[in-house]
Amino acid sequence: MAKITYIEHDGTEHVVDVKPGLSVMEGAVKNNIPGIDADCGGACACATCHVYVDEAWRDKTGASSAMEESMLDFAENVEPNSRLSCQIKVTDALDGLVVRMPESQH
Amino acid sequence: MSDPAAHVVILGAGHAGGTAAALLRQYGHAGPITLIGEEPIAPYQRPPLSKAWLKGEADADSLALKPLEFYAEHDIDFRPATTAVAINRGARTVALSDGGAVSYDVLILATGARPIALPIPGADLKGVMFLRTAADAERLKATVGPGKRLAVVGGGYIGLEVAASGRALGAEVVVLEREARLLARVACETLSDFFKAQHEAHGVTFELSATATGFEGEGGRVTGVRLADGRLIACDAVVVGVGAHPNDEIARDCGLETARGVTVDLEARTSDPAIFAIGDVAHRPMPIYDRMFRMESVPNALEGAKQAASAIVGRPAPAGEVPWQWSDQYDLKLQIAGYAFDVDEILVRGDPASARFAVFHLKGDLVQSVEAINSPPEFMMGKQLILTRRPVSKARLADPSISMKEVAA
Numbered sequence: 001m002a003k004i005t006y007i008e009h010d011g012t013e014h015v016v017d018v019k020p021g022l023s024v025m026e027g028a029v030k031n032n033i034p035g036i037d038a039d040c041g042g043a044c045a046c047a048t049c050h051v052y053v054d055e056a057w058r059d060k061t062g063a064s065s066a067m068e069e070s071m072l073d074f075a076e077n078v079e080p081n082s083r084l085s086c087q088i089k090v091t092d093a094l095d096g097l098v099v100r101m102p103e104s105q106h
Numbered sequence: 107m108s109d110p111a112a113h114v115v116i117l118g119a120g121h122a123g124g125t126a127a128a129l130l131r132q133y134g135h136a137g138p139i140t141l142i143g144e145e146p147i148a149p150y151q152r153p154p155l156s157k158a159w160l161k162g163e164a165d166a167d168s169l170a171l172k173p174l175e176f177y178a179e180h181d182i183d184f185r186p187a188t189t190a191v192a193i194n195r196g197a198r199t200v201a202l203s204d205g206g207a208v209s210y211d212v213l214i215l216a217t218g219a220r221p222i223a224l225p226i227p228g229a230d231l232k233g234v235m236f237l238r239t240a241a242d243a244e245r246l247k248a249t250v251g252p253g254k255r256l257a258v259v260g261g262g263y264i265g266l267e268v269a270a271s272g273r274a275l276g277a278e279v280v281v282l283e284r285e286a287r288l289l290a291r292v293a294c295e296t297l298s299d300f301f302k303a304q305h306e307a308h309g310v311t312f313e314l315s316a317t318a319t320g321f322e323g324e325g326g327r328v329t330g331v332r333l334a335d336g337r338l339i340a341c342d343a344v345v346v347g348v349g350a351h352p353n354d355e356i357a358r359d360c361g362l363e364t365a366r367g368v369t370v371d372l373e374a375r376t377s378d379p380a381i382f383a384i385g386d387v388a389h390r391p392m393p394i395y396d397r398m399f400r401m402e403s404v405p406n407a408l409e410g411a412k413q414a415a416s417a418i419v420g421r422p423a424p425a426g427e428v429p430w431q432w433s434d435q436y437d438l439k440l441q442i443a444g445y446a447f448d449v450d451e452i453l454v455r456g457d458p459a460s461a462r463f464a465v466f467h468l469k470g471d472l473v474q475s476v477e478a479i480n481s482p483p484e485f486m487m488g489k490q491l492i493l494t495r496r497p498v499s500k501a502r503l504a505d506p507s508i509s510m511k512e513v514a515a
Binding site: 022026029030032039040041043044045046047067070071073074106 | 153168170172425487
């Protein structure tokens with residue numbers, strides 16, 4: 001299990017254990033954490049699972065694909081550490097990961 | 107008018123019903139929630155059934171909207187394998203298939219839609235299937251594989267996704283379509299031609315303008331589809347994907363206003379203020395098109411769930427929406443925003459031969475809908491243009507060397 005901290009835009013923290021193999025998005029959705037909508041369920045089709053990856057974890061979460069980049073380009077309030085959380089696979093190496101959520105997913 | 111102690115009963119545990127239950131808790135609803143589902147399993151995502159799941163790239167856990175424990179942990183009384191048989195609006199009770207009854211303060215109808223069966227001989231043969239539920243997908247997965255012949259009746263999105271997954275599993279696939287082109291009801295000719303060519307390149311064969319008049323079988327199992335021209339298309343399995351019918355009978359029977367589906371307002375409320383209807387069963391207003399219609403998509407299910415849950419807890423209604431949907435076939439990502447109502451011009455941006463293009467449906471200089479193939483910028487920007495109703499320059503839109511951000515600026 002990897003412990004992941006999801007921080008809502010208002011600062012509310014949710015710390016949950018997520019099974020490796022799931023995505024960071026699925027970890028939030030299956031634990032009913034608000035702030036990640038994930039309308040398409042992980043098909044990289046909607047850009048409603050946008051998160052900011054904590055600086056310390058940017059390397060470990062890997063690079064985004066061209067499709068993800070392209071979708072993110074049209075999300076709101078995009079920063080250099082923006083990712084679509086459905087495209088980050090949870091592994092043991094991500095134990096301790098911290099992600100923050102934008103004000104809105106739409 | 108929200109009552110934090112209200113007992114909310116949700117009929118239907120699909121994507122819409124399951125999401126409504128979870129959102130009510132997320133929004134702080136404290137009263138009891140009862141979630142009644144016909145299927146034996148907890149709410150799950152249906153789209154992967156015709157895509158990743160069928161190909162073995164997703165498992166049951168990843169399909170589930172929430173883990174099973176979620177419902178008990180959040181005090182949601184989830185009752186699987188149970189159907190509602192009648193609603194008594196005066197007494198505010200719902201009679202159930204197990205002989206029991208449940209009383210409600212607020213009722214949400216999320217009863218979905220069911221596949222339309224072909225009224226032709228042999229439709230009850232083994233091996234003639236639909237693809238709606240996880241159980242349907244299990245049956246299909248057990249049947250298709252290398253060397254098997256799969257006939258798909260209906261060249262719509264479900265049929266094409268099944269065809270793509272069938273090919274990925276090694277089956278021979280033939281798609282039978284009554285109309286002269288694929289996706290005839292839902293897409294323009296450019297897209298029909300494009301998908302046909304893509305599927306043919308992956309080994310799918312097509313019979314267009316082909317009407318199935320019967321299924322033939324041996325020992326109770328399907329062996330072929332008879333066409334109106336007399337030919338027999340031999341096969342080991344059939345998937346019928348010719349549309350769905352809303353499960354609105356329970357609403358009609360208790361006198362709620364219905365059209366093609368249960369009529370609701372912008373809050374997803376039916377003609378009875380204590381009853382909401384969401385998802386595939388709802389016939390709902392879409393202000394950007396100034397009309398009402400019924401949709402079958404995940405975004406529609408989520409939107410209805412948000413509207414109903416917001417109204418029930420007294421939150422502001424969700425912001426304006428543009429209906430959208432997606433489809434994955436082979437390495438093609440199709441994203442569609444809006445519906446092509448009142449369209450007077452169709453504009454193709456990019457070259458279909460590159461498998462990266464978008465079809466814009468215009469009403470004057472307003473974008474009504476966009477179908478984007480492997481083109482997220484066109485989808486994302488198109489969706490915004492549909493919502494904002496901002497006029498566009500057609501010349502700039504048709505020129506792929508001008509970025510979508512500049513087109514919309």
